[in-house]
Amino acid sequence: MFKDRKMYVNGRLVPWEKATVHLMSHSFCRGSGIFEVMRLHTTEKGRAVFRLDAHLARLKRTAFLLGMDLPMDDDGFTDAIFQTIRANEVENGYIKLICYYGEVAMHVMPNQEKMDTCIAVVNPEADMEEEKAAGDVPLSIALCKTRKLHPETIPVEAKAAANYLNGMLSRIEAAQKGADVGIMLDTQGFLTEGSTESIFIVKDGTLYTPAEGTVLKSISRKSVLELAPVLEIETVEKRLAPEILAEADEIFLSSTGGRVQPVGKVDSLVLPKSPGPVSKRLMEAFEAIYQDKDPRFTHWLFYVE
Ligand SMILES: Cc1ncc(COP(=O)(O)O)c(C=O)c1O
The missing domain is CATH 3.20.10.10 (D-amino Acid Aminotransferase, subunit A, domain 2)
Incomplete structure (x- = not known):
């Protein structure tokens, strides 16, 4: 269930319901969030993310195409993703990583240089009835x-x-x-x-x-x-x-x-x-x-x- 989950938000693991932004944030008002959705599987050797390298390469490409400045390098994102997975008891499902402008911005340009990052781990069958x-x-x-x-x-x-x-x-x-x-x-x-x-x-x-x-x-x-x-x-x-x-x-x-x-x-x-x-x-x-x-x-x- 989502309510039992922890999310990664800018370096901290927080309870699901605390992972929020202001309604006047740039990404909420202008749709400026960029994201990746990655598969998580449990094998005999433990939990593994499918093609993490390709997802991080696409995230960088998205940021480049949209003139956005990511807050971390690949190692930083990998560490944040693995921390989030370890903090949650999900064996199979997906990881959603979003880079976003969380600060209030009344105009079309965001008020911050570096983006924020949040990461969630989702088990579609347990979390979303329609997927089951x-x-x-x-x-x-x-x-x-x-x-x-x-x-x-x-x-x-x-x-x-x-x-x-x-x-x-x-x-x-x-x-x-x-x-x-x-x-x-x-x-x-x-x-x-x-x-x-x-x-x-x-x-x-x-x-x-x-x-x-x-x-x-x-x-x-x-x-x-x-x-x-x-x-x-x-x-x-x-x-x-x-x-x-x-x-x-x-x-x-x-x-x-x-x-x-x-x-x-x-x-x-x-x-x-x-x-x-x-x-x-x-x-x-x-x-x-x-x-x-x-x-x-x-x-x-x-x-x-
Ligand atoms: C427009 C579009 N095409 C294709 C896909 C499948 O992409 P991927 O295999 O990277 O999940 C997605 C995924 O959300 C999508 O949004």
Whole structure:
């Protein structure tokens, strides 16, 4: 339960309900928080964070793209993350790290140079009822009218809170259509991603996903693209017209929170065998990696204890 948790806030571990900011803070009013969500797994060797190095690299890239000054280096963030994990009895779930401007700011520029940092550890099944209910049922997706932000407006590869109104709108549309996830096109009509998940399409044994440029540089997407060739699955990253969804043998979404999630329905079109064989192989391969049962990928796990 969240109420039993401790959160890291600027160097201190505080009770969950004490992790607060002022309503007039810059990050609350202007959406200037930047963040990372990382997977936490318990293996036979203890608790480990999945691809911590890649997450910290993306955090630095986000800060750079938005002209923000992070308060710590990689070692500082690693130490803060591990402290937070040790202070909480969560075995599997995720870690959310946010860098934010917590001081009151009435104008568009923040009043502080260095950002604040908070870190939470979440066990989705224990903490969030709806995640328990979702289980492993294939997802339904719907193409939305909401377009993905154009990369020449806000950098879409920045993992920033302000970018997520876009995702929220697409999720509202999906819900109105009775679907779990809305898939956004870019402003030129090509496939991009869901509000918080990348999309993959399997066609004739090859795995397709939209190229970088209009999508988040997702760590799960990167991991799928690195793992697939090891499993002798060919991958193609390119601009994809939405028609490919109707021709797909399999579709799945990937994200840190959801891992690899098979799709069973696209608008009214049902994909009868979901998860299909390629999705299943990837799902099983990831589970083995998370449990540290695949020596080829041990370097993806960062042990806490
Ligand atoms: C827009 C978007 N795409 C993809 C993803 C998946 O990214 P990751 O694998 O790094 O969790 C997310 C995660 O929140 C996201 O917000």
